[in-house]
Amino acid sequence: MTKKLIIKKFYKLFISILLVSTFFWWYWFLQTTKANSIDINNLIKGVDAVDTIKNTDRDNFGNMITFFCEAIKNQKIDSDTSFRPEESIFLYNICKYKDKIDFFKIEWFGDDEKKSYIKFKEDVDWNPANQLTKWLPDFYKETEDFIQELFDKIIGSYVSIYQANIYWYMNDPKESDFTQHFSKQYFSYWSNNFIDICATDKHYGYPKTCKKLKEYFYAARNLITSNAENILNDENIYKAYKKENEKNEKDRKYNTITEWLYWWNIDNFINLVYNELMYYGLFVEYYSYLLQNKSEFKNRNVKNFSDKITNNQNRISEMYDNIDSSRKAIQTSIKILKEIQYTFPIHIWFLMYSEDIYKFVWNMNKTLTPIYTLQDILRNVQKPD
Helix, strand or coil, X not given: CCHHHHHHHHHHHHHHHHHHHHHHHHHHHHHHCCECCCCHHHHHHHHHCCCCCCCCHHHHHHHHHHHHHHHHHXXXXXXXXXXXXXXXXXXXXXXXXXXXXHHHCCHHHCCCCXXXXXXXXXXXXXXXXXXXXXXXXXXXXXXXXXXXXXXXXXXXXXXXXXXXHHCCCCCCCCHHHHHHHHHHHHCEEECCEECCCCCCCCCCCCHHHHHHHHHHHHHHHHHHHCCCCCCECHHHHHHXXXXXXXXXXXXXXXXXXXXXXXXXXXXXXXXXXXHHHHHHHXXXXXXXXXXXXXXXXXXXXXXXXXXXXXHHHHHHHHHXXXXXXXXXXXXXXXHHHHHHHHHHHHHHHHHHHHHHHHHHHHHHHHHHHHHHHHHHHHHCCCCCC
């Protein structure tokens, strides 16, 4: 047995152990989050189905996607779990590559511009095109870049919409509704009574604070409407949210994207983001094993075995570096959003307090002027002769 063959067999044994360890970790992770495990046997079959001799690389890639999506599709989830594969934009765009998974053919991410949660934009032929997938890298040829850009666009859009919600921007509501809703949320002192920041009555309103509050609102609106990186159609998402909340409790069909973007609960938003991160990480783990176990994959023109190993290892390292950067970026974003959400009402309250002090001082000046004048007169009063 040659040295090269020994190294190759040892490498395959090592990778097999790594695969089992990885999937057991994912099994433990899913169980601790109240989600049943994914069918590991189906995932392993997907790797075994990769035939680097008979099939083309594109065929092998397609087989891998099919087995991966079937395993996810068959995942059974408890009703109270945070992880919902059918509501993951990342999974939808991965699995529609083969277009065989009926489980993921839902109107939220589909091609109906009036219902889709994804923005549509005119292409070169002036036809409406899904903005998310139209300008992404090629999934098969540039897999590492595709999944990273896909994930970044999804998370960036989630963050933009949630941040806009903090400033009370929701589908461009009427300005009066926006200010009153904000006042009712944070400045109610008993039922149906609240401090109306933008009241027209100058004795009760806070014109300076109202002006500043509207500036935040306009900035939030621009964050959504003028942000080319935002690929989500917040208008359709908010309409779906309102429509479901108008139904009776028993008739509602809860959707993690609509509910967790508009509930103003940072914990729900975190669940939404990590729902995408979990399936992103699972795909990276699975695809990495394919690259490790099938050295010929995407290396048909490379003759040296060690070069094939190096090429695939570089691809794997790139994906792991990307997912690590994404995880850190998410943690930073969540921290900033928490700070904004908790401090913004206090900031507005402080502006109102400052405006009250200004009003008090201004009114005191009106009173003090005649008092000082009277004081000067009384000081110079002389006794009559």
